[in-house]
Amino acid sequence: MEIYVLASGSKGNMTYLKVGHIKLFVDAGISYKRIREKMEAYDQDLYDVKSILITHEHSDHVTGLRLLLKNKIIEDVYLTSGTYEALSDEVKILIKNVHIIKSEDTFDVLGLKVSTFMVSHDANQPVGYVIEDGSKKVCFVNDTGYVDQVYYDLLSNADCYLLEANHHPTKLMQSPRPFLLKKRILGERGHLSNDDAAWLINRFVNNKDSKWIVTHISEDCNSVLDIEESIVKAFDDPTKVEVFYATKDGLPVIKI
Structure with a gap:
Protein backbone atom coordinates (compact mmCIF):
# COMPACT_ATOMS: atom_id res chain seq x y z
CA MET A 1 0.00 0.00 0.00
CA GLU A 2 1.05 3.57 -0.72
CA ILE A 3 -0.57 6.37 1.28
CA TYR A 4 -0.41 9.95 0.03
CA VAL A 5 -1.79 12.63 2.37
CA LEU A 6 -2.62 15.56 0.10
CA ALA A 7 -3.67 17.77 3.03
CA SER A 8 -4.65 17.52 6.66
CA GLY A 9 -6.10 20.03 9.10
CA SER A 10 -8.97 22.45 9.53
CA LYS A 11 -8.26 23.96 6.08
CA GLY A 12 -8.75 20.67 4.26
CA ASN A 13 -8.35 16.90 4.44
CA MET A 14 -7.71 14.45 1.63
CA THR A 15 -5.81 11.18 1.18
CA TYR A 16 -4.92 9.16 -1.90
CA LEU A 17 -4.55 5.40 -1.44
CA LYS A 18 -2.76 3.26 -4.01
CA VAL A 19 -2.63 -0.53 -3.82
CA GLY A 20 -1.05 -1.79 -7.03
CA HIS A 21 -3.52 -0.92 -9.78
CA ILE A 22 -6.21 0.02 -7.22
CA LYS A 23 -6.51 3.76 -6.64
CA LEU A 24 -8.99 5.73 -4.56
CA PHE A 25 -9.44 8.90 -2.53
CA VAL A 26 -10.63 9.30 1.04
CA ASP A 27 -12.34 12.70 1.28
CA ALA A 28 -11.72 15.72 -0.95
CA GLY A 29 -11.52 18.71 1.34
CA ILE A 30 -9.22 20.92 -0.75
CA SER A 31 -9.77 22.85 -3.96
CA TYR A 32 -9.70 21.11 -7.32
CA LYS A 33 -6.68 23.22 -8.25
CA ARG A 34 -4.75 22.00 -5.21
CA ILE A 35 -5.80 18.41 -5.87
CA ARG A 36 -4.35 18.62 -9.38
CA GLU A 37 -1.17 20.26 -8.13
CA LYS A 38 -0.64 17.70 -5.37
CA MET A 39 -1.23 14.73 -7.65
CA GLU A 40 1.19 16.18 -10.20
CA ALA A 41 3.77 16.72 -7.44
CA TYR A 42 3.38 13.05 -6.47
CA ASP A 43 3.72 12.10 -10.17
CA GLN A 44 0.31 10.43 -10.03
CA ASP A 45 -2.39 10.60 -12.70
CA LEU A 46 -5.53 12.21 -11.28
CA TYR A 47 -7.65 10.68 -14.05
CA ASP A 48 -6.78 7.17 -12.88
CA VAL A 49 -8.83 7.66 -9.70
CA LYS A 50 -12.51 6.83 -10.14
CA SER A 51 -13.66 6.09 -6.57
CA ILE A 52 -13.86 8.08 -3.36
CA LEU A 53 -14.84 7.33 0.24
CA ILE A 54 -16.38 10.27 2.12
CA THR A 55 -16.26 10.40 5.93
CA HIS A 56 -18.70 13.29 6.39
CA GLU A 57 -20.05 16.44 4.76
CA HIS A 58 -18.05 19.22 6.41
CA SER A 59 -16.39 21.54 3.90
CA ASP A 60 -12.87 20.58 4.94
CA HIS A 61 -13.71 17.08 3.69
CA VAL A 62 -15.79 17.73 0.54
CA THR A 63 -14.72 21.11 -0.92
CA GLY A 64 -13.14 19.55 -4.01
CA LEU A 65 -15.80 16.92 -4.64
CA ARG A 66 -17.99 19.00 -6.96
CA LEU A 67 -15.27 19.66 -9.52
CA LEU A 68 -13.92 16.11 -9.30
CA LEU A 69 -17.41 15.02 -10.36
CA LYS A 70 -18.01 17.81 -12.85
CA ASN A 71 -14.72 17.07 -14.62
CA LYS A 72 -15.74 13.41 -14.88
CA ILE A 73 -12.85 12.12 -12.78
CA ILE A 74 -14.71 10.52 -9.87
CA GLU A 75 -17.54 8.14 -10.79
CA ASP A 76 -18.19 6.09 -7.64
CA VAL A 77 -18.91 7.85 -4.35
CA TYR A 78 -19.23 5.88 -1.09
CA LEU A 79 -20.92 7.62 1.84
CA THR A 80 -23.68 7.24 4.42
CA SER A 81 -27.24 8.31 3.69
CA GLY A 82 -26.88 11.13 6.21
CA THR A 83 -23.76 12.45 4.53
CA TYR A 84 -25.39 12.17 1.12
CA GLU A 85 -28.46 14.11 2.24
CA ALA A 86 -26.23 16.83 3.71
CA LEU A 87 -24.50 17.46 0.37
CA SER A 88 -25.72 20.27 -1.85
CA ASP A 89 -28.13 19.41 -4.67
CA GLU A 90 -25.49 20.68 -7.09
CA VAL A 91 -23.08 17.99 -5.91
CA LYS A 92 -25.65 15.19 -5.62
CA ILE A 93 -26.84 15.61 -9.20
CA LEU A 94 -23.28 15.17 -10.48
CA ILE A 95 -22.67 11.80 -8.80
CA LYS A 96 -22.68 9.08 -11.44
CA ASN A 97 -22.74 6.10 -9.09
CA VAL A 98 -23.73 6.69 -5.47
CA HIS A 99 -23.08 3.87 -3.00
CA ILE A 100 -24.96 4.35 0.27
CA ILE A 101 -23.16 2.62 3.12
CA LYS A 102 -23.99 2.06 6.76
CA SER A 103 -21.89 2.30 9.89
CA GLU A 104 -20.55 -1.08 11.00
CA ASP A 105 -20.80 -2.26 7.40
CA THR A 106 -18.26 -4.23 5.34
CA PHE A 107 -18.10 -4.00 1.58
CA ASP A 108 -15.79 -4.30 -1.41
CA VAL A 109 -14.24 -1.37 -3.24
CA LEU A 110 -12.15 -2.31 -6.27
CA GLY A 111 -11.10 -5.53 -4.56
CA LEU A 112 -10.31 -3.93 -1.20
CA LYS A 113 -12.18 -4.88 1.95
CA VAL A 114 -13.62 -1.76 3.57
CA SER A 115 -15.15 -1.77 7.04
CA THR A 116 -16.92 1.24 8.54
CA PHE A 117 -17.35 2.30 12.14
CA MET A 118 -19.21 5.13 13.85
CA VAL A 119 -17.28 8.20 14.89
CA SER A 120 -18.55 10.87 17.27
CA HIS A 121 -18.59 14.21 15.46
CA ASP A 122 -21.09 17.01 14.89
CA ALA A 123 -21.93 15.86 11.38
CA ASN A 124 -24.74 13.83 9.80
CA GLN A 125 -23.86 10.11 10.15
CA PRO A 126 -20.05 10.44 9.98
CA VAL A 127 -17.94 7.28 9.74
CA GLY A 128 -14.35 6.10 9.85
CA TYR A 129 -12.84 3.48 7.57
CA VAL A 130 -10.66 0.38 7.90
CA ILE A 131 -9.22 -0.69 4.55
CA GLU A 132 -7.54 -4.06 3.97
CA ASP A 133 -5.97 -5.69 0.93
CA GLY A 134 -5.46 -9.16 2.40
CA SER A 135 -2.02 -8.47 3.83
CA LYS A 136 -2.07 -4.84 4.95
CA LYS A 137 -4.53 -2.83 7.03
CA VAL A 138 -4.93 0.93 7.32
CA CYS A 139 -7.34 2.80 9.62
CA PHE A 140 -8.81 6.27 9.06
CA VAL A 141 -9.86 7.72 12.44
CA ASN A 142 -10.43 11.45 12.06
CA ASP A 143 -12.89 14.04 13.35
CA THR A 144 -14.17 12.29 16.43
CA GLY A 145 -14.49 13.22 20.08
CA TYR A 146 -13.88 9.65 21.22
CA VAL A 147 -13.67 6.09 19.90
CA ASP A 148 -16.18 3.60 21.28
CA GLN A 149 -14.47 0.56 22.77
CA VAL A 150 -16.76 -1.72 20.76
CA TYR A 151 -14.49 -0.91 17.79
CA TYR A 152 -11.17 -1.59 19.51
CA ASP A 153 -10.82 -5.09 18.02
CA LEU A 154 -11.55 -3.80 14.53
CA LEU A 155 -8.94 -1.06 14.89
CA SER A 156 -6.25 -3.11 16.59
CA ASN A 157 -2.98 -4.20 14.98
CA ALA A 158 -3.18 -2.19 11.78
CA ASP A 159 -0.11 -1.48 9.68
CA CYS A 160 -0.93 2.24 9.53
CA TYR A 161 -3.23 4.66 11.33
CA LEU A 162 -4.38 8.03 10.10
CA LEU A 163 -5.60 9.15 13.50
CA GLU A 164 -6.04 12.71 14.63
CA ALA A 165 -4.28 14.36 17.55
CA ASN A 166 -6.03 17.67 17.20
CA HIS A 167 -5.16 19.79 20.21
CA HIS A 168 -3.46 20.34 23.52
CA PRO A 169 -6.40 21.11 25.87
CA THR A 170 -4.57 23.78 27.86
CA LYS A 171 -3.46 25.62 24.73
CA LEU A 172 -6.99 25.37 23.36
CA MET A 173 -8.54 26.85 26.49
CA GLN A 174 -5.95 29.66 26.60
CA SER A 175 -6.47 30.50 22.93
CA PRO A 176 -8.58 33.48 21.77
CA ARG A 177 -11.10 31.18 20.14
CA PRO A 178 -14.77 31.68 21.09
CA PHE A 179 -15.86 29.68 24.13
CA LEU A 180 -18.53 27.77 22.19
CA LEU A 181 -15.91 26.62 19.68
CA LYS A 182 -13.63 25.47 22.50
CA LYS A 183 -16.56 23.60 24.06
CA ARG A 184 -17.34 21.95 20.72
CA ILE A 185 -13.76 20.79 20.15
CA LEU A 186 -13.41 19.43 23.69
CA GLY A 187 -16.81 17.71 23.62
CA GLU A 188 -17.63 14.13 22.76
CA ARG A 189 -18.63 15.21 19.23
CA GLY A 190 -15.50 17.25 18.68
CA HIS A 191 -11.88 16.17 18.24
CA LEU A 192 -9.37 13.90 19.96
CA SER A 193 -6.73 15.56 22.13
CA ASN A 194 -3.07 14.53 22.06
CA ASP A 195 -3.45 12.43 25.20
CA ASP A 196 -6.58 10.73 23.83
CA ALA A 197 -4.88 9.88 20.56
CA ALA A 198 -1.65 8.61 22.10
CA TRP A 199 -3.60 6.44 24.55
CA LEU A 200 -5.61 4.92 21.71
CA ILE A 201 -2.60 4.15 19.53
CA ASN A 202 -0.85 2.49 22.48
CA ARG A 203 -4.01 0.44 23.05
CA PHE A 204 -4.41 -0.55 19.40
CA VAL A 205 -0.83 -1.58 18.61
CA ASN A 206 0.14 -4.86 20.24
CA ASN A 207 3.56 -6.30 19.47
CA LYS A 208 3.43 -5.07 15.89
CA ASP A 209 5.49 -2.43 14.12
CA SER A 210 3.00 0.16 12.92
CA LYS A 211 3.00 3.62 11.42
CA TRP A 212 0.96 6.49 12.82
CA ILE A 213 0.22 9.42 10.53
CA VAL A 214 -0.91 12.11 12.95
CA THR A 215 -3.69 14.06 11.26
CA HIS A 216 -5.84 17.15 11.81
CA ILE A 217 -3.23 18.90 13.98
CA SER A 218 -4.36 22.34 15.13
CA GLU A 219 -1.99 25.03 13.88
CA ASP A 220 -2.47 27.33 16.87
CA CYS A 221 -3.43 24.98 19.71
CA ASN A 222 -0.91 22.19 19.22
CA SER A 223 2.65 21.34 18.21
CA VAL A 224 4.78 18.33 17.37
CA LEU A 225 6.49 18.69 20.76
CA ASP A 226 3.13 18.59 22.55
CA ILE A 227 2.18 15.41 20.69
CA GLU A 228 5.54 13.79 21.41
CA GLU A 229 5.13 14.53 25.11
CA SER A 230 1.78 12.71 25.06
CA ILE A 231 3.40 9.77 23.25
CA VAL A 232 6.11 9.50 25.89
CA LYS A 233 3.46 9.55 28.63
CA ALA A 234 1.07 7.05 27.04
CA PHE A 235 3.20 4.53 25.15
CA ASP A 236 4.56 1.50 26.97
CA ASP A 237 7.20 1.32 24.21
CA PRO A 238 7.59 4.46 22.06
CA THR A 239 9.73 2.55 19.53
CA LYS A 240 6.91 0.25 18.45
CA VAL A 241 5.26 2.96 16.33
CA GLU A 242 6.86 5.11 13.64
CA VAL A 243 5.23 8.55 13.77
CA PHE A 244 4.67 11.01 10.91
CA TYR A 245 3.05 14.44 11.16
CA ALA A 246 0.65 15.48 8.40
CA PRO A 252 5.45 12.50 1.32
CA VAL A 253 4.26 9.04 0.37
CA ILE A 254 4.13 6.48 3.19
CA LYS A 255 4.58 2.86 2.12
CA ILE A 256 3.40 -0.11 4.17
Missing part, protein backbone atom coordinates in the same frame (compact mmCIF):
# COMPACT_ATOMS: atom_id res chain seq x y z
CA THR A 247 0.11 19.18 7.69
CA LYS A 248 -2.01 21.40 5.48
CA ASP A 249 0.65 20.81 2.80
CA GLY A 250 0.32 17.06 3.07
CA LEU A 251 3.03 14.47 3.55
Whole structure:
Protein backbone atom coordinates (compact mmCIF):
# COMPACT_ATOMS: atom_id res chain seq x y z
CA MET A 1 0.00 0.00 0.00
CA GLU A 2 1.05 3.57 -0.72
CA ILE A 3 -0.57 6.37 1.28
CA TYR A 4 -0.41 9.95 0.03
CA VAL A 5 -1.79 12.63 2.37
CA LEU A 6 -2.62 15.56 0.10
CA ALA A 7 -3.67 17.77 3.03
CA SER A 8 -4.65 17.52 6.66
CA GLY A 9 -6.10 20.03 9.10
CA SER A 10 -8.97 22.45 9.53
CA LYS A 11 -8.26 23.96 6.08
CA GLY A 12 -8.75 20.67 4.26
CA ASN A 13 -8.35 16.90 4.44
CA MET A 14 -7.71 14.45 1.63
CA THR A 15 -5.81 11.18 1.18
CA TYR A 16 -4.92 9.16 -1.90
CA LEU A 17 -4.55 5.40 -1.44
CA LYS A 18 -2.76 3.26 -4.01
CA VAL A 19 -2.63 -0.53 -3.82
CA GLY A 20 -1.05 -1.79 -7.03
CA HIS A 21 -3.52 -0.92 -9.78
CA ILE A 22 -6.21 0.02 -7.22
CA LYS A 23 -6.51 3.76 -6.64
CA LEU A 24 -8.99 5.73 -4.56
CA PHE A 25 -9.44 8.90 -2.53
CA VAL A 26 -10.63 9.30 1.04
CA ASP A 27 -12.34 12.70 1.28
CA ALA A 28 -11.72 15.72 -0.95
CA GLY A 29 -11.52 18.71 1.34
CA ILE A 30 -9.22 20.92 -0.75
CA SER A 31 -9.77 22.85 -3.96
CA TYR A 32 -9.70 21.11 -7.32
CA LYS A 33 -6.68 23.22 -8.25
CA ARG A 34 -4.75 22.00 -5.21
CA ILE A 35 -5.80 18.41 -5.87
CA ARG A 36 -4.35 18.62 -9.38
CA GLU A 37 -1.17 20.26 -8.13
CA LYS A 38 -0.64 17.70 -5.37
CA MET A 39 -1.23 14.73 -7.65
CA GLU A 40 1.19 16.18 -10.20
CA ALA A 41 3.77 16.72 -7.44
CA TYR A 42 3.38 13.05 -6.47
CA ASP A 43 3.72 12.10 -10.17
CA GLN A 44 0.31 10.43 -10.03
CA ASP A 45 -2.39 10.60 -12.70
CA LEU A 46 -5.53 12.21 -11.28
CA TYR A 47 -7.65 10.68 -14.05
CA ASP A 48 -6.78 7.17 -12.88
CA VAL A 49 -8.83 7.66 -9.70
CA LYS A 50 -12.51 6.83 -10.14
CA SER A 51 -13.66 6.09 -6.57
CA ILE A 52 -13.86 8.08 -3.36
CA LEU A 53 -14.84 7.33 0.24
CA ILE A 54 -16.38 10.27 2.12
CA THR A 55 -16.26 10.40 5.93
CA HIS A 56 -18.70 13.29 6.39
CA GLU A 57 -20.05 16.44 4.76
CA HIS A 58 -18.05 19.22 6.41
CA SER A 59 -16.39 21.54 3.90
CA ASP A 60 -12.87 20.58 4.94
CA HIS A 61 -13.71 17.08 3.69
CA VAL A 62 -15.79 17.73 0.54
CA THR A 63 -14.72 21.11 -0.92
CA GLY A 64 -13.14 19.55 -4.01
CA LEU A 65 -15.80 16.92 -4.64
CA ARG A 66 -17.99 19.00 -6.96
CA LEU A 67 -15.27 19.66 -9.52
CA LEU A 68 -13.92 16.11 -9.30
CA LEU A 69 -17.41 15.02 -10.36
CA LYS A 70 -18.01 17.81 -12.85
CA ASN A 71 -14.72 17.07 -14.62
CA LYS A 72 -15.74 13.41 -14.88
CA ILE A 73 -12.85 12.12 -12.78
CA ILE A 74 -14.71 10.52 -9.87
CA GLU A 75 -17.54 8.14 -10.79
CA ASP A 76 -18.19 6.09 -7.64
CA VAL A 77 -18.91 7.85 -4.35
CA TYR A 78 -19.23 5.88 -1.09
CA LEU A 79 -20.92 7.62 1.84
CA THR A 80 -23.68 7.24 4.42
CA SER A 81 -27.24 8.31 3.69
CA GLY A 82 -26.88 11.13 6.21
CA THR A 83 -23.76 12.45 4.53
CA TYR A 84 -25.39 12.17 1.12
CA GLU A 85 -28.46 14.11 2.24
CA ALA A 86 -26.23 16.83 3.71
CA LEU A 87 -24.50 17.46 0.37
CA SER A 88 -25.72 20.27 -1.85
CA ASP A 89 -28.13 19.41 -4.67
CA GLU A 90 -25.49 20.68 -7.09
CA VAL A 91 -23.08 17.99 -5.91
CA LYS A 92 -25.65 15.19 -5.62
CA ILE A 93 -26.84 15.61 -9.20
CA LEU A 94 -23.28 15.17 -10.48
CA ILE A 95 -22.67 11.80 -8.80
CA LYS A 96 -22.68 9.08 -11.44
CA ASN A 97 -22.74 6.10 -9.09
CA VAL A 98 -23.73 6.69 -5.47
CA HIS A 99 -23.08 3.87 -3.00
CA ILE A 100 -24.96 4.35 0.27
CA ILE A 101 -23.16 2.62 3.12
CA LYS A 102 -23.99 2.06 6.76
CA SER A 103 -21.89 2.30 9.89
CA GLU A 104 -20.55 -1.08 11.00
CA ASP A 105 -20.80 -2.26 7.40
CA THR A 106 -18.26 -4.23 5.34
CA PHE A 107 -18.10 -4.00 1.58
CA ASP A 108 -15.79 -4.30 -1.41
CA VAL A 109 -14.24 -1.37 -3.24
CA LEU A 110 -12.15 -2.31 -6.27
CA GLY A 111 -11.10 -5.53 -4.56
CA LEU A 112 -10.31 -3.93 -1.20
CA LYS A 113 -12.18 -4.88 1.95
CA VAL A 114 -13.62 -1.76 3.57
CA SER A 115 -15.15 -1.77 7.04
CA THR A 116 -16.92 1.24 8.54
CA PHE A 117 -17.35 2.30 12.14
CA MET A 118 -19.21 5.13 13.85
CA VAL A 119 -17.28 8.20 14.89
CA SER A 120 -18.55 10.87 17.27
CA HIS A 121 -18.59 14.21 15.46
CA ASP A 122 -21.09 17.01 14.89
CA ALA A 123 -21.93 15.86 11.38
CA ASN A 124 -24.74 13.83 9.80
CA GLN A 125 -23.86 10.11 10.15
CA PRO A 126 -20.05 10.44 9.98
CA VAL A 127 -17.94 7.28 9.74
CA GLY A 128 -14.35 6.10 9.85
CA TYR A 129 -12.84 3.48 7.57
CA VAL A 130 -10.66 0.38 7.90
CA ILE A 131 -9.22 -0.69 4.55
CA GLU A 132 -7.54 -4.06 3.97
CA ASP A 133 -5.97 -5.69 0.93
CA GLY A 134 -5.46 -9.16 2.40
CA SER A 135 -2.02 -8.47 3.83
CA LYS A 136 -2.07 -4.84 4.95
CA LYS A 137 -4.53 -2.83 7.03
CA VAL A 138 -4.93 0.93 7.32
CA CYS A 139 -7.34 2.80 9.62
CA PHE A 140 -8.81 6.27 9.06
CA VAL A 141 -9.86 7.72 12.44
CA ASN A 142 -10.43 11.45 12.06
CA ASP A 143 -12.89 14.04 13.35
CA THR A 144 -14.17 12.29 16.43
CA GLY A 145 -14.49 13.22 20.08
CA TYR A 146 -13.88 9.65 21.22
CA VAL A 147 -13.67 6.09 19.90
CA ASP A 148 -16.18 3.60 21.28
CA GLN A 149 -14.47 0.56 22.77
CA VAL A 150 -16.76 -1.72 20.76
CA TYR A 151 -14.49 -0.91 17.79
CA TYR A 152 -11.17 -1.59 19.51
CA ASP A 153 -10.82 -5.09 18.02
CA LEU A 154 -11.55 -3.80 14.53
CA LEU A 155 -8.94 -1.06 14.89
CA SER A 156 -6.25 -3.11 16.59
CA ASN A 157 -2.98 -4.20 14.98
CA ALA A 158 -3.18 -2.19 11.78
CA ASP A 159 -0.11 -1.48 9.68
CA CYS A 160 -0.93 2.24 9.53
CA TYR A 161 -3.23 4.66 11.33
CA LEU A 162 -4.38 8.03 10.10
CA LEU A 163 -5.60 9.15 13.50
CA GLU A 164 -6.04 12.71 14.63
CA ALA A 165 -4.28 14.36 17.55
CA ASN A 166 -6.03 17.67 17.20
CA HIS A 167 -5.16 19.79 20.21
CA HIS A 168 -3.46 20.34 23.52
CA PRO A 169 -6.40 21.11 25.87
CA THR A 170 -4.57 23.78 27.86
CA LYS A 171 -3.46 25.62 24.73
CA LEU A 172 -6.99 25.37 23.36
CA MET A 173 -8.54 26.85 26.49
CA GLN A 174 -5.95 29.66 26.60
CA SER A 175 -6.47 30.50 22.93
CA PRO A 176 -8.58 33.48 21.77
CA ARG A 177 -11.10 31.18 20.14
CA PRO A 178 -14.77 31.68 21.09
CA PHE A 179 -15.86 29.68 24.13
CA LEU A 180 -18.53 27.77 22.19
CA LEU A 181 -15.91 26.62 19.68
CA LYS A 182 -13.63 25.47 22.50
CA LYS A 183 -16.56 23.60 24.06
CA ARG A 184 -17.34 21.95 20.72
CA ILE A 185 -13.76 20.79 20.15
CA LEU A 186 -13.41 19.43 23.69
CA GLY A 187 -16.81 17.71 23.62
CA GLU A 188 -17.63 14.13 22.76
CA ARG A 189 -18.63 15.21 19.23
CA GLY A 190 -15.50 17.25 18.68
CA HIS A 191 -11.88 16.17 18.24
CA LEU A 192 -9.37 13.90 19.96
CA SER A 193 -6.73 15.56 22.13
CA ASN A 194 -3.07 14.53 22.06
CA ASP A 195 -3.45 12.43 25.20
CA ASP A 196 -6.58 10.73 23.83
CA ALA A 197 -4.88 9.88 20.56
CA ALA A 198 -1.65 8.61 22.10
CA TRP A 199 -3.60 6.44 24.55
CA LEU A 200 -5.61 4.92 21.71
CA ILE A 201 -2.60 4.15 19.53
CA ASN A 202 -0.85 2.49 22.48
CA ARG A 203 -4.01 0.44 23.05
CA PHE A 204 -4.41 -0.55 19.40
CA VAL A 205 -0.83 -1.58 18.61
CA ASN A 206 0.14 -4.86 20.24
CA ASN A 207 3.56 -6.30 19.47
CA LYS A 208 3.43 -5.07 15.89
CA ASP A 209 5.49 -2.43 14.12
CA SER A 210 3.00 0.16 12.92
CA LYS A 211 3.00 3.62 11.42
CA TRP A 212 0.96 6.49 12.82
CA ILE A 213 0.22 9.42 10.53
CA VAL A 214 -0.91 12.11 12.95
CA THR A 215 -3.69 14.06 11.26
CA HIS A 216 -5.84 17.15 11.81
CA ILE A 217 -3.23 18.90 13.98
CA SER A 218 -4.36 22.34 15.13
CA GLU A 219 -1.99 25.03 13.88
CA ASP A 220 -2.47 27.33 16.87
CA CYS A 221 -3.43 24.98 19.71
CA ASN A 222 -0.91 22.19 19.22
CA SER A 223 2.65 21.34 18.21
CA VAL A 224 4.78 18.33 17.37
CA LEU A 225 6.49 18.69 20.76
CA ASP A 226 3.13 18.59 22.55
CA ILE A 227 2.18 15.41 20.69
CA GLU A 228 5.54 13.79 21.41
CA GLU A 229 5.13 14.53 25.11
CA SER A 230 1.78 12.71 25.06
CA ILE A 231 3.40 9.77 23.25
CA VAL A 232 6.11 9.50 25.89
CA LYS A 233 3.46 9.55 28.63
CA ALA A 234 1.07 7.05 27.04
CA PHE A 235 3.20 4.53 25.15
CA ASP A 236 4.56 1.50 26.97
CA ASP A 237 7.20 1.32 24.21
CA PRO A 238 7.59 4.46 22.06
CA THR A 239 9.73 2.55 19.53
CA LYS A 240 6.91 0.25 18.45
CA VAL A 241 5.26 2.96 16.33
CA GLU A 242 6.86 5.11 13.64
CA VAL A 243 5.23 8.55 13.77
CA PHE A 244 4.67 11.01 10.91
CA TYR A 245 3.05 14.44 11.16
CA ALA A 246 0.65 15.48 8.40
CA THR A 247 0.11 19.18 7.69
CA LYS A 248 -2.01 21.40 5.48
CA ASP A 249 0.65 20.81 2.80
CA GLY A 250 0.32 17.06 3.07
CA LEU A 251 3.03 14.47 3.55
CA PRO A 252 5.45 12.50 1.32
CA VAL A 253 4.26 9.04 0.37
CA ILE A 254 4.13 6.48 3.19
CA LYS A 255 4.58 2.86 2.12
CA ILE A 256 3.40 -0.11 4.17
